[in-house]
Amino acid sequence: MSALSHLFTARMRGFRLIEIVAGVLLIAMVVSVYVAKAAAAREDQRIAELDRAIARERSEIRLLRAEVSALERPARIEALSRMAGLERVDPARVIDVTDLRPAPALPADAAGEAHDDGEVRP
Structure with missing residues (x-):
């Protein structure tokens, strides 16, 4: 007797x-279909939430x-x-x-010394 006929x-x-x-295969398929449908329902809910948020944002933009x-x-x-x-x-x-004329140079004794880049540093 072969393994397949056994x-x-x-x-x-x-x-x-x-x-x-x-x-066992039937039960595994039923469970996998249930899990897939539950995941799809969650995604549908998330898409609906995003659609509502987009509608609110568009209204706010208007x-x-x-x-x-x-x-x-x-x-x-x-x-x-x-x-x-x-x-x-x-x-x-x-x-x-x-x-326009260039701005006058700052005196050396001012709050800081003027540098070539225009920044005043102490």
């Missing part, structure tokens, strides 16, 4: 060995853009500048960058 004919406590092997739009209204900025006593810049006062 598998189909051998009996253990009234059951054929193949029936026991098939039962609100912030509306607020920026309201704050950047030229009429509002002009009214605030008048309340602060600011005036429009006279075009004659605007100069080109090439017209």
Whole structure:
């Protein structure tokens, strides 16, 4: 008798060995399907949470853009500048960058000594 035919004919406590092997395999498949479904349900729940978070963030972005739009209204900025006593810049006062003079050097006895990189160190 070969090993394969022994598998189909051998009996253990009234059951054929193949029936026991098939039962164990069936139970293993049921458990693995249950574990896979549970993992998929957790992933679905996580995806739903992320979708809700994305929707909240998009809503927040829309609100912030509306607020920026309201704050950047030229009429509002002009009214605030008048309340602060600011005036429009006279075009004659605007100069080109090439017209700027270099800053004067700091005196040596100041709080620190000026270095080539522009940093003041004690």
